[in-house]
Amino acid sequence: xxxxxxxxxxxxxxxxxxxxxxxxxxxxxxxxxxxxxxxxxxxxxxxxxxxxxxxxxxxxxxxxxxxxxxxxxxxxxxxxxxxxxxxxxxxxxxxxxxxxxxxxxxxxxxxxxxxxxxxxxxxxxxxxxxxxxxxxxxxxxxxxxxxxx
Numbered sequence: 001x002x003x004x005x006x007x008x009x010x011x012x013x014x015x016x017x018x019x020x021x022x023x024x025x026x027x028x029x030x031x032x033x034x035x036x037x038x039x040x041x042x043x044x045x046x047x048x049x050x051x052x053x054x055x056x057x058x059x060x061x062x063x064x065x066x067x068x069x070x071x072x073x074x075x076x077x078x079x080x081x082x083x084x085x086x087x088x089x090x091x092x093x094x095x096x097x098x099x100x101x102x103x104x105x106x107x108x109x110x111x112x113x114x115x116x117x118x119x120x121x122x123x124x125x126x127x128x129x130x131x132x133x134x135x136x137x138x139x140x141x142x143x144x145x146x147x148x149x
Contacts, residue, residue, distance in 0.1 A: 008059040009134050015054040063135050 003022050010018040059069050085097045 006134075007054075008057055009063070009131065010058075011060055012054060012058045015058060060135060063131055069131075 003025075007015060007018060007022075062069060081097070085093055089097070
């Protein structure tokens with residue numbers, strides 16, 4: 001099942017091909033679990049529309065643009081906001097928090113503009129480099145390589 005982890009990195013136009021190729025290489029008993037499974041009750045044998053279309057979860061263009069692969073940083077900020085102001089803050093408490101947040105952002109921007117570099121974890125750098133390498137591999141070769149490993 002690990003092979004499905006490669007689909008978000010396949011070009012969007014090749015996602016269907018890569019999925020079909022993976023499906024053809026997988027055991028038949030897994031078929032009902034596939035996204036896009038063909039409904040046996042349908043007389044026309046049409047494909048079930050996936051709940052989340054590939055355009056929602058495909059990451060290839062985001063990686064090419066150097067954008068984050070997830071919204072974890074946003075969730076971390078929201079958790080911090082919730083912890084600092086609570087679930088139903090009054091206007092003054094919220095305004096004070098947002099003013100402090102703006103000050104911290106201004107300080108951070110000034111530090112970055114002055115040349116300060118915030119090092120990333122080596123494991124995260126390694127993961128990003130591997131993903132960038134994956135992004136250069138043709139889709140069919142990518143799927144075959146994942147099947148072999």
